[in-house]
């Protein structure tokens with residue numbers, strides 16, 4: 001529901017140990033305090049290596065903080081493990097990446113349905129939901145094609161349909177326009193705007209492109225692992 005807190009962090013940090021001779025520790029995220037509400041559209045910006053993807057992975061429960069707290073819908077992420085964590089990631093969250101990660105051996109239709117198939121949903125329901133999304137994002141004429149036959153923008157719209165098919169609350173996107181030309185970027189960002197304004201999803205997106213970030217309502221800037229601006 002709009003305005004409910006979806007994700008909250010308290011002094012969340014992430015260190016990595018680099019396996020050189022001295023086992024050097026680097027602190028990639030430092031004491032992040034953040035509240036993200038349902039139905040917000042947020043961009044995370046910052047220089048290369050500033051910690052954007054690390055933050056996205058922590059918020060998407062792919063990685064874990066090394067200290068501090070992260071709460072998803074009020075539940076301490078430390079309590080989320082095993083089947084419960086896998087279910088949340090499959091059903092409550094959708095992921096979109098710069099490189100699409102579509103399976104070339106499956107058709108566009110099968111790629112979109114994949115998360116539902118993995119969730120053992122009814123065949124007819126899978127097909128209906130995938131078709132509905134394909135129509136919404138104007139790729140219904142591509143359903144029988146294979147990913148290697150698509151343009152970058154078409155691949156990304158397929159990946160977005162796949163991320164939405166289980167009707168998640170939140171979409172995490174890591175540089176979703178990073179491989180696209182300006183025309184395809186515009187089409188894909190219009191899709192994200194629709195997902196936000198008409199489908200009422202929360203969107204958390206990493207981008208280094210300010211014109212892409214301007215589609216969102218809130219921009220977080222990260223510098224050396226700290227949030228330096230939140231506007």
Ligand SMILES: Nc1ncnc2c1ncn2[C@@H]1O[C@H](COP(=O)(O)OP(=O)(O)OP(=O)(O)O)[C@@H](O)[C@H]1O
Nearest residue numbers: 016017018028046047048049050051052053054055
């Ligand atoms: N698994 C890991 N082990 C060790 N260091 C890591 C690991 N993952 C990331 N890092 C380091 O953490 C820092 C932040 O990485 P991150 O990928 O979050 O940056 P980013 O802001 O997304 O960068 P880019 O814009 O280049 O993708 C970098 O210095 C990176 O080398």
